[in-house]
Every structure is written in structure tokens, then in C-alpha cells.
Amino acid sequence: MARCSCGLIGTGIGTSLSPALHEAEGRSQGLDLSYTLFDASAPADLEKSLDEAEGAGFAGLNITHPFKQQVIELLDHLSPQARAIGAVNTVVFRDGERQGHNTDAYGFTEAFRATLPGARTRHVVQLGAGGAGAACAYAQLSMGVERLTIVDPDAGRRESLAAHVNDTRVTVAAPAELPDVIADADGLVNTSPIGMRAHPGMPLPAELLHRGLWVVDIVYMPVETELLRAARVAGLQAVGGTAMCAYQAAAAFQHFTGRTPDTARMLRHLDVLLRA
Numbered sequence: 001m002a003r004c005s006c007g008l009i010g011t012g013i014g015t016s017l018s019p020a021l022h023e024a025e026g027r028s029q030g031l032d033l034s035y036t037l038f039d040a041s042a043p044a045d046l047e048k049s050l051d052e053a054e055g056a057g058f059a060g061l062n063i064t065h066p067f068k069q070q071v072i073e074l075l076d077h078l079s080p081q082a083r084a085i086g087a088v089n090t091v092v093f094r095d096g097e098r099q100g101h102n103t104d105a106y107g108f109t110e111a112f113r114a115t116l117p118g119a120r121t122r123h124v125v126q127l128g129a130g131g132a133g134a135a136c137a138y139a140q141l142s143m144g145v146e147r148l149t150i151v152d153p154d155a156g157r158r159e160s161l162a163a164h165v166n167d168t169r170v171t172v173a174a175p176a177e178l179p180d181v182i183a184d185a186d187g188l189v190n191t192s193p194i195g196m197r198a199h200p201g202m203p204l205p206a207e208l209l210h211r212g213l214w215v216v217d218i219v220y221m222p223v224e225t226e227l228l229r230a231a232r233v234a235g236l237q238a239v240g241g242t243a244m245c246a247y248q249a250a251a252a253f254q255h256f257t258g259r260t261p262d263t264a265r266m267l268r269h270l271d272v273l274l275r276a
Contacts, residue, residue: 006256007036010064012198059256060092068131075100085138086164087131090252104135107248115239120186123147128192129161190217195225206230220245
């Protein structure tokens with residue numbers, strides 16, 4: 001049986017379902033696949049974990065919060081999409097190089113099409129301008145969103161993302177401006193960490209969730225965040241991050257193994273893991 005080692009670097013990832021998800025798909029593909037968690041809290045930990053995995057012969061690593069942008073300076077090559085996004089969530093060790101890819105944008109796009117077909121995208125408000133936010137902004141603009149307002153408490157971060165995207169459809173706003181910018185929005189996308197188990201809470205006041213608004217929260221643990229619960233109580237279409245997680249993981253699996261994954265099977269398995 002062919003062997004493959006891969007893993008994940010991030011902060012507070014002890015409860016990640018990625019090992020079970022990737023290892024199960026590996027078994028289904030006839031692979032002896034191991035997936036290791038590298039819990040890192042500082043840039044020095046990121047570099048050390050990359051060195052350790054590369055030295056141990058890993059096929060690659062996933063990168064998550066808060067290192068999706070910081071990892072770029074430690075890589076030799078970026079895919080065109082990762083360069084356009086300015087964030088990396090998948091590193092492949094190949095031919096003596098560290099190659100950076102981004103599967104988050106693909107994951108968001110496929111999940112959106114599957115769960116919100118026909119949704120209006122005249123104006124979307126996105127919360128968060130970090131690495132995941134960069135990928136989701138890229139995906140939404142590629143899907144034809146007419147106006148995207150990026151809201152982040154860090155002025156430098158939101159301005160930096162807008163400058164990198166360099167698209168006239170993008171505007172930025174401070175959290176204090178949310179009541180005005182969301183009033184005529186068709187959709188809300190939360191790409192911030194608020195709602196994760198390590199960062200519980202609501203990323204915006206519930207009273208701003210108006211009729212006709214659809215909501216996407218890319219957080220997938222817990223399955224129902226406070227934002228999703230509030231949106232559903234308000235009678236809104238609300239989608240969590242499960243599908244995006246499965247689609248981006250499937251794309252990463254293909255980068256690591258060179259094999260085409262069964263995305264539907266991975267989505268079913270993730271549902272089982274989350275219910276458990």
C-alpha cells in the first residue's frame with residue numbers, strides 16, 4: 001500500500017477534523033495516509049513546523065488561521081491563483097521546492113453554487129480581511145458579485161486586501177459603518193474567526209440581519225454558530241462552512257496525493273464526523 005504523509009499548521013487546531021477526513025479518503029483510495037497536526041502559536045513555530053515536515057518527507061501541509069498570509073515568504077513558488085489571492089492554505093513539497101496553493105477559493109465557489117443556487121449577488125458584505133477573507137473575496141468577484149464591501153476592525157488589513165484585489169467593485173468599511181452598508185445588501189459572508197469554538201460570539205449585532213438577506217458563515221466547528229442561529233431565527237437562508245470545508249479539503253487531497261478524491265464521499269464523512 002502506497003504511503004503519504006501530510007498535515008496541518010495553525011493555532012488552536014487540536015479539535016480539527018482534517019486528520020479523520022483525509023485519512024478516511026486515503027484508505028478509500030488504497031493509501032496509507034497519515035495526517036499530523038502542528039499546533040503553532042508564532043511565526044517561528046510556523047517555520048519550524050514547515051522544516052520538520054519537509055525534512056520528514058511529507059507530501060505537503062494545509063495552512064490555517066493565522067498563517068495563510070505569513071507562510072508566503074517561506075515558499076519557493078506560488079500558483080497563479082494563490083498569488084492573485086495573496087494567501088496560501090496548501091503547501092506541497094515537490095522537486096525540492098515548497099509550492100503554495102489556495103483551495104479555499106475553490107471550496108467557497110463550489111459550496112456557494114451547491115447551497116445557494118440563484119442567490120442575488122448585487123451587493124455582498126464580507127466580514128473579515130484575513131487569509132480566508134482574501135480567498136472568499138477572490139471567489140465572490142470571480143462569480144460575478146457586483147459590489148463587495150469588506151468590513152474588518154483592522155483598518156490596515158481591510159485597506160491592504162482592497163489594494164491587493166485592485167477591483168473597482170470592492171469598497172471597505174469599519175465595523176461602526178455596518179448598519180449603513182448592510183441595509184441594502186443581498187448577502188453577508190463571515191470569514192472572520194468569530195463564531196469558532198476558540199472565538200465564540202457574534203461577528204455583528206443580530207438586529208442588523210434584515211429580511212431578504214442570505215448568510216454564509218465559513219466557520220464549520222461548531223456546525224451551528226451563533227450567527228447561523230440568529231439568521232435562521234430571523235427566517236433567513238443561512239449556510240454554514242461544512243460544504244466549503246469538504247470541497248477545499250478534496251482539492252488539497254488531490255495536491256498531496258495526485259489522486260482524484262470522491263468529494264461527495266468526503267462531504268458525507270465530514271457530516272458524520274460533525275454529528276458525532
